[in-house]
Amino acid sequence: MSQMTKTTYQLPIGPIHPALKEPVMFKFEIDGEKIVDVDVELGHVHRAIEWTGMQRNPIQIIYLAERICGICSFVHPMAYCRAVENACNIQVPERADYIRVVHGELERIASHLLWAGVAAHEIGFDTVLFLTWEMREKLLDLIEYLTGNRVTKAILTIGGVRRDIKPENIPKIKETLKYFKENYKKLSHVFLDDKTFKMRSQGCGILTYEDALRLCAVGPTTRASGVKKDVRADQPYAAYSDLDVDYMTPDKLTGEINGDVYDRIIVRLLEVKQSIELIERAIDQIPTGDIVSEPKIPKLLNYIKKTAGEGIGRDEAPRGEVIHYIKFDGQNEHPFTWKVRASTYANILPWIPMLKGQQIADISIVAASTDPCMSCTNRVTIIDKNKKYMLDKEQLHRLSVEKTRRLMR
Amino acid sequence: MRFSMLGPVFKQMFKKPWTNKFPAKYQPNNTTKYLGDVASGKIKINPPVPTPDGFRGKIIYDKEKCVGCKLCIKVCPCNAIEFKENEKKIKIYLARCCFCSQCNDICPVNCLSMSDEFLLSNVDPYSKDLIVE
Numbered sequence: 001m002s003q004m005t006k007t008t009y010q011l012p013i014g015p016i017h018p019a020l021k022e023p024v025m026f027k028f029e030i031d032g033e034k035i036v037d038v039d040v041e042l043g044h045v046h047r048a049i050e051w052t053g054m055q056r057n058p059i060q061i062i063y064l065a066e067r068i069c070g071i072c073s074f075v076h077p078m079a080y081c082r083a084v085e086n087a088c089n090i091q092v093p094e095r096a097d098y099i100r101v102v103h104g105e106l107e108r109i110a111s112h113l114l115w116a117g118v119a120a121h122e123i124g125f126d127t128v129l130f131l132t133w134e135m136r137e138k139l140l141d142l143i144e145y146l147t148g149n150r151v152t153k154a155i156l157t158i159g160g161v162r163r164d165i166k167p168e169n170i171p172k173i174k175e176t177l178k179y180f181k182e183n184y185k186k187l188s189h190v191f192l193d194d195k196t197f198k199m200r201s202q203g204c205g206i207l208t209y210e211d212a213l214r215l216c217a218v219g220p221t222t223r224a225s226g227v228k229k230d231v232r233a234d235q236p237y238a239a240y241s242d243l244d245v246d247y248m249t250p251d252k253l254t255g256e257i258n259g260d261v262y263d264r265i266i267v268r269l270l271e272v273k274q275s276i277e278l279i280e281r282a283i284d285q286i287p288t289g290d291i292v293s294e295p296k297i298p299k300l301l302n303y304i305k306k307t308a309g310e311g312i313g314r315d316e317a318p319r320g321e322v323i324h325y326i327k328f329d330g331q332n333e334h335p336f337t338w339k340v341r342a343s344t345y346a347n348i349l350p351w352i353p354m355l356k357g358q359q360i361a362d363i364s365i366v367a368a369s370t371d372p373c374m375s376c377t378n379r380v381t382i383i384d385k386n387k388k389y390m391l392d393k394e395q396l397h398r399l400s401v402e403k404t405r406r407l408m409r
Numbered sequence: 410m411r412f413s414m415l416g417p418v419f420k421q422m423f424k425k426p427w428t429n430k431f432p433a434k435y436q437p438n439n440t441t442k443y444l445g446d447v448a449s450g451k452i453k454i455n456p457p458v459p460t461p462d463g464f465r466g467k468i469i470y471d472k473e474k475c476v477g478c479k480l481c482i483k484v485c486p487c488n489a490i491e492f493k494e495n496e497k498k499i500k501i502y503l504a505r506c507c508f509c510s511q512c513n514d515i516c517p518v519n520c521l522s523m524s525d526e527f528l529l530s531n532v533d534p535y536s537k538d539l540i541v542e
Binding site for chain 2: 056057059060061062063064067125127128131134137144145147148149152154162163186189190193194195196297298301
């Protein structure tokens with residue numbers, strides 16, 4: 001009998017799988033229970049949003065941007081509106097900036113609570129899922145009260161916001177924030193002191209400080225590794241410069257940084273607390289004035305149509321930095337280019353060092369710990385003769401060379 | 410801490426459920442009969458959670474006021490509004506509407522408004538209930 005060679009096995013997981021609610025394909029190299037290597041394949045939920053946007057006028061795109069992601073339904077249109085304001089040099093009134101902060105932070109709390117529930121569900125602790133989502137329901141009620149609908153808020157417009165926070169709305173906001181402060185202690189006690197969470201999350205899915213820097217991770221994922229990176233503090237937008245935002249790293253609570261799943265839970269819980277404080281401060285400091293710079297929409301559209309220029313909108317979404325780029329050529333109403341970079345795109349590569357060396361059963365909690373959102377991320381898919389493929393750098397280079405030759409002929 | 414959730418779970422047993430049982434507390438045996446009884450007034454339905462002010466539901470269209478300027482068609486993100494050339498009035502397909510109320514904002518004569526009606530699901534996207542004209 002010939003000698004057995006030492007070999008690893010391949011384990012494909014996905015695109016539809018139990019770990020995440022959205023399609024992404026993992027290809028694992030498995031040695032027993034241990035993950036030796038991992039490859040991630042994307043591109044199952046491409047929806048051609050950017051192309052659709054390039055056929056529409058700037059006001060129509062706001063609602064398209066809102067539907068890039070169901071959870072970040074404020075941050076995407078916010079980044080888009082800021083890109084247009086940057087390109088066309090539109091000044092936002094100060095009151096609108098404060099209202100934008102309030103809605104942005106409400107969305108951050110909703111997203112982090114949703115994530116906390118999903119993380120608890122991934123490790124099989126479904127009681128906590130219901131505890132967090134009960135809290136989230138209170139928040140969605142407040143969002144519905146302020147904007148009209150629970151998820152798709154339709155609150156933003158180019159140069160301001162569409163609905164004001166009236167003085168009679170403030171008691172309800174304060175009441176909900178009080179409820180959150182009371183329940184925050186209960187929530188953090190369950191997440192930080194419970195033995196089940198500690199067993200599954202401590203020392204699991206470690207992303208080191210160096211890896212986080214090298215792979216350009218964003219948002220809570222990178223802050224859990226100790227990298228001080230937050231757009232709200234680095235390049236303050238809206239009213240964040242008046243509100244004094246601090247970087248939330250896990251050493252604020254425990255005094256040490258491990259970069260594991262437990263630290264990512266801590267960062268998100270600290271950010272929920274920070275968001276509650278930010279909303280309180282924003283409501284106390286809110287100035288009086290207009291909420292939109294140009295209320296007449298036909299006039300605004302006409303102005304944008306005549307303006308040539310390009311702009312960038314950077315925003316701190318609950319998952320990290322989101323960038324929108326837009327270019328107008330000054331002749332057409334619809335934009336010449338619109339490019340979206342969602343935060344999960346930067347958080348995909350950090351999965352590889354996180355997952356290496358882990359066990360198969362840890363895949364779901366480690367993958368979920370970056371709060372991935374696949375439908376935000378998918379941007380490029382080329383379909384040619386019913387064959388779908390993604391372009392990489394070499395193929396793009398080859399196509400470029402072919403085009404040059406074609407033109408030279 | 411091993412059983413940190415035990416307290417909240419026991420408390421929950423004595424609390425009222427969060428869910429509002431709309432339209433009926435239990436699934437009726439015969440849905441058609443139930444709907445018929447509701448229509449004739451024999452049974453009362455469990456009321457839904459009240460909608461807040463500024464809720465964006467089914468669009469109300471005041472045809473008399475409309476001047477046919479087509480501005481709402483220009484800003485509608487889902488192309489849900491159609492222009493009737495000979496009448497110079499509009500027709501809104503609610504099956505395509507995303508309820509952003511942008512048409513309400515841009516209308517120069519305020520002939521469009523949002524109601525609080527939200528029970529709009531239908532098997533036919535072109536049924537009479539889902540077309541506002």
